[in-house]
Amino acid sequence: MHLAFVLFKYFPHGGLQRNFRRITELALERGHQIDVFTLAWEGWTPEHPQLKLHVLRVPGWRNHTRYRHFARRVQSEVQALQPDRVVGFNKLPGLDVYYNADPCFIERAQARSRFYRLSGRYRVHAALERAVFRTEANNRILLLSEAEKPLFQRWYATPEDRFHLMPPYVSADRFANADTPQRRRALRKELGLGDDSLMLLMVGSDFRRKGVDRSIRALAALPDGLRERASLYVLGKGRAAPLMRLARRLGIAGRVHFLQGRDDVADFLFAADLLLHPAYQENTGTAIVEAIAAGLPALVTANCGYAFHVERAGCGEVLTTPFEQPMMDAALARMLSQPKLQAWRDAALCYSERTELGARAEHALRVIEAPRYGETAA
Known part of the structure; x- marks a missing residue:
């Protein structure tokens, strides 16, 4: 399969980044072709003929501004590439599979001031989250914490069958x-x-x-x-x-x-x-x-x-x-x-x-390789 993996930033030692790396390495072992799109890349320099790294330059001084431009740019790049699956490790529109490493943003934002909820940062992150979890989105969600599922469902009415609970990953x-x-x-x-x-x-x-x-x-x-x-x-x-x-x-x-x-x-x-x-x-x-x-x-x-x-x-x-x-x-x-x-x-x-503590990448790839949400196997 031809896969597009998307994440805001890669750097060594981050939990999400280490899981991204393990999933990427396992996908390459299985013969998949991977294009990675990111804003910043630090550390690991993969040299594999089936992997291509795209570090995109976008305008903006603040992170949320850059994330908004990145989301638009990635959608354009992916549309031209036409991969079999688009896998996001951050909340972005247009995903086939989302690796849910972050808690429910809009739920946490309720504890912040009304002025924060009028800010540009709030609007961007809320829009990116809604693009993934809204009822009508056709994607699968790799859920790391079961405690977060009812929060997403309360705000977005996300269908139950889109969630796939992942075991912990321990290298x-x-x-x-x-x-x-x-x-x-x-x-x-x-x-x-x-x-x-x-x-x-x-x-x-x-x-x-x-x-x-x-x-x-x-x-x-x-x-x-x-x-x-x-x-x-x-x-x-x-x-x-x-x-x-x-x-x-x-x-x-x-x-x-x-x-x-x-x-x-x-x-x-x-x-x-x-x-x-x-x-x-x-x-x-x-x-x-x-x-x-x-x-x-x-x-x-x-x-x-x-x-x-x-x-x-x-x-x-x-x-x-x-x-x-x-x-x-x-x-x-x-x-x-x-x-x-x-x-x-x-x-x-x-x-x-x-207890199963080491097979998250295998579980994730089974979902990624499965038919898109709403499709059946050929």
Whole structure:
């Protein structure tokens, strides 16, 4: 098949981007021809005769203006190309399949001011979302979080049969194996962490949305004995400067480390003692299931789409909504001071053995390769 894959931006280490890459690589393995359309491309340089990369230049200083022009440009490019399927990894018109990595925009916007809902940014994102989810659209939706489906259906009356629930995707290198203890010791030694040190980990881009500030505050609130043993490591892409100012103001700057995106995330998952994922907003939270696969206990907020995996696995704690900082402060202190970390590790590993955590790309391609919505197989 000839496929057109469309996404706003590709950069290493983003959850959506890693899933895009895995789906692309699997599609190429199956012999499909792929044209990729994007606004920006960073990192991975695929060299494959069946893949062609189109980095489109569009006008506009603000992201939403550029997205609007990009949507129009892509529709023109695709019309000339006539691929068998158009697959979007962001909300765009004219898709045959949409990979739904983002929460319902219009639902979240209700919490914003009336003036925001009159802004150009709101109008553009609302229009792009409606193009995908409106009742009469003829597309299939790869749904990552089942909790989002009723929200989309409430606003757009999207038919049930257009949704296809995807399992979590965890790359093979994240799963604990026989080498895990050795890799754990090696990285902790490299970071200067002793056996008694407590390593807290956050993984993911967009530091504000992931709740890094909440983790910093919880670290600062630990009792003296625990705070002196604990350090927070943050991997991902985002603005670290304002968060480091917060850490300095709270007197823990030396215990907070921003390492940006890295290729050895698996080693950090193995080396850490606890994953923190107190997100303000999170459609899924791939880091949560990656931590489970690595045998790492987790403290997460209930609004993360994958928080239920922590509950089912019994490998940590889930903070109820609405979020309250003292609640997280107390939970972190409790988790680090009680001798349950090893039991939570064992529970995570047991859960990862009995739960499908690695086949999302295969599921996605089955939907992409299927007849278009409303068509039947020849």
